[in-house]
Amino acid sequence: MRQHKTSKDKRATYIYYTEDGHKTILVPGKDGVTEADIHTLHEFDDAEYRQHRRETEKHRSIEAAIEENAEQFPSSFNLEAAALQNIENANLHEAINSLLPQQKALIHKVFFEGCSLESIAREEGVSGQAIGNRLKKIIDKLQKVLK
Incomplete structure (x- = not known):
């Protein structure tokens, strides 16, 4: 490289x-x-x-x-800990692949590009709360798939 x-x-x-x-x-x-x-x-x-x-x-x-964005997540879910525990786990990859394309895009923007919920909201013309709600639903879905 x-x-x-x-x-x-x-x-x-x-x-x-x-x-x-x-x-x-x-x-x-x-x-x-x-x-x-x-x-x-x-x-x-x-x-x-x-x-x-x-x-x-x-x-x-x-x-x-x-x-x-920590305040957007339920206290029972620590994404950083989950990512570290599952980084090599095929289940995590499978769980992410179960998401819709727009859900994957939101996860990518927040956790890989480092975009704030507010910046994504401005880009999409919605409220920050709407983006936070979407993100919470995605995380809930990932939790269910990973259990």
């Missing part, structure tokens, strides 16, 4: 390393490599870098989203 972007002053060529650690430098005009090829390879790397950042940010925001 790409950890950083190549700086602008180093984008005239493209460097990559094989699995055995061999360094290869691609140079425009050599071995049929064009400037467009170099540009495309750097764009692929940039996309990989952006994806890595999104994934990292997503993981950081899960805990914040849980804390921010």
Whole structure:
């Protein structure tokens, strides 16, 4: 996974390393490599870098989203504890797959994108309470499937 972007002053060529650690430098005009090829390879790397950042940010925001929306959950249900206990459990995957597409989207927005209930409500043109009620119904459904 790409950890950083190549700086602008180093984008005239493209460097990559094989699995055995061999360094290869691609140079425009050599071995049929064009400037467009170099540009495309750097764009692929940039996309990989952006994806890595999104994934990292997503993981950081899960805990914040849980804390921010904790008051919406019944006290008997601790989503963080359930997620940790069931992260490798096929039943959780199956339970989530039993949801309707719009229910999956809401779960994704709240727990993976870190969106607040209010921001989702504004986006959908409904009240925050309506989104909270939807989320509670989804969680109740997941609880029943997981029991």
